[in-house]
Amino acid sequence: MTCQWQTGLLSPEPCGGLALGSCGSCGQSICMIHSSMGPSGTACPQCANMQPGYEQNEETEMAGARGSYYQQYGTSGYFSKNDESSVNPKKREKNDDFET
Amino acid sequence: MELAQLCPAAQNAALAKSITGEWDYPGFDQLLKELIAFDQTMDARVRRNLRWMVISIILCVIAFITMFILIGEDYLYSGIAAFVGALANMIRCIQLWRKSKKLALPEASLEMVHGLIRLLRQDLDPKAKITATIDLSGLTDKKKQSIKPMQWAYLDPWCSIRLKLRDGYVALVRQTDTFIETTKTKKGARGKTKSKTKWKKQCRVTARIIPPAPVVWGAPPQVDRVWERHKMVTKNDVSVAVLDRWWAFKQPTDAPTKSPAARDIIGMLFRLCAMRPKEAK
Numbered sequence: 001m002t003c004q005w006q007t008g009l010l011s012p013e014p015c016g017g018l019a020l021g022s023c024g025s026c027g028q029s030i031c032m033i034h035s036s037m038g039p040s041g042t043a044c045p046q047c048a049n050m051q052p053g054y055e056q057n058e059e060t061e062m063a064g065a066r067g068s069y070y071q072q073y074g075t076s077g078y079f080s081k082n083d084e085s086s087v088n089p090k091k092r093e094k095n096d097d098f099e100t
Numbered sequence: 101m102e103l104a105q106l107c108p109a110a111q112n113a114a115l116a117k118s119i120t121g122e123w124d125y126p127g128f129d130q131l132l133k134e135l136i137a138f139d140q141t142m143d144a145r146v147r148r149n150l151r152w153m154v155i156s157i158i159l160c161v162i163a164f165i166t167m168f169i170l171i172g173e174d175y176l177y178s179g180i181a182a183f184v185g186a187l188a189n190m191i192r193c194i195q196l197w198r199k200s201k202k203l204a205l206p207e208a209s210l211e212m213v214h215g216l217i218r219l220l221r222q223d224l225d226p227k228a229k230i231t232a233t234i235d236l237s238g239l240t241d242k243k244k245q246s247i248k249p250m251q252w253a254y255l256d257p258w259c260s261i262r263l264k265l266r267d268g269y270v271a272l273v274r275q276t277d278t279f280i281e282t283t284k285t286k287k288g289a290r291g292k293t294k295s296k297t298k299w300k301k302q303c304r305v306t307a308r309i310i311p312p313a314p315v316v317w318g319a320p321p322q323v324d325r326v327w328e329r330h331k332m333v334t335k336n337d338v339s340v341a342v343l344d345r346w347w348a349f350k351q352p353t354d355a356p357t358k359s360p361a362a363r364d365i366i367g368m369l370f371r372l373c374a375m376r377p378k379e380a381k
Contacts, residue, residue: 008222009219009223009366009370010265010369010373011223011266011269011373068363069367073322073367073370074322074374079373079374
């Protein structure tokens with residue numbers, strides 16, 4: 001299984017690294033680089049950024065920044081709903097518009 | 101961080117007050133971090149030297165008055181020695197202040213560039229280099245133009261960065277700052293002349309997204325009609341998406357030091373990138 005975390009801001013791409021576990025909050029598979037430890041176990045950068053008590057690093061900071069852009073400018077055009085949902089687990093859908 | 105502690109590239113950039121060349125992300129990030137740390141040290145030194153300069157001027161005035169008192173009491177040489185000492189100290193303090201001021205860099209500008217590349221680091225093509233031309237000399241007489249009597253403009257196209265994204269698109273960011281200095285002079289009833297200087301700063305940021313091949317762009321981005329302009333430009337048969345944005349800052353007495361935040365510039369690139377065709381994904 002590969003890491004489902006979307007890296008980047010302007011051209012998001014899945015990390016593709018070897019997943020070693022899944023996020024305790026949203027359930028997506030994550031690799032070691034994109035996992036943060038906290039009170040409820042392992043979390044993806046976005047869940048770690050949104051919940052208190054999790055270790056903060058560059059990835060969680062990036063996730064927070066990316067979420068604010070999606071919130072301000074939306075996902076029209078190029079960015080798929082899953083790009084947004086990758087930083088907002090509540091909006092996550094099973095089928096990505098652009099994934100085949 | 102002292103000048104001697106910087107890496108050779110950062111030393112050259114600090115002395116020449118310009119960053120020109122091509123870097124990979126870690127190298128450019130390190131260069132900017134060192135320059136920001138150096139500038140923070142210089143800013144602290146400028147403040148400290150300014151304080152000492154003010155104290156030395158006060159001491160010099162006191163020594164000047166004391167000199168006459170001592171001369172009147174037959175201590176001629178002691179009075180002159182005290183004044184000359186205070187004067188030498190004042191000159192030295194002024195020299196140190198001017199030297200440290202000369203080495204200081206525009207901090208807000210460097211932080212903007214650093215914030216920009218830091219947030220976009222995952223989007224960069226790992227094989228491509230970051231091309232940057234950054235002028236850190238600030239307001240110089242070369243950039244000064246007279247608009248009308250008692251009003252001057254400084255045109256400072258200080259920043260140009262070219263980033264190749266991992267999907268083949270190229271992001272270009274250019275910033276031009278225009279400063280307007282206005283001096284008003286007023287003559288009072290007693291014939292005393294008073295002058296007042298006001299500064300205005302207008303920043304223009306142009307963000308461009310250049311596709312690797314001709315593409316059909318999507319819907320235009322949301323723009324603020326007052327401060328932003330969106331247009332498409334054709335260059336070498338390739339349609340380029342362009343977004344211009346303006347900011348205005350005002351400050352009395354000194355030139356405004358505020359600069360647009362990196363997040364606003366990334367927001368511009370984000371909206372332009374949203375225009376890319378879905379096939380690119």
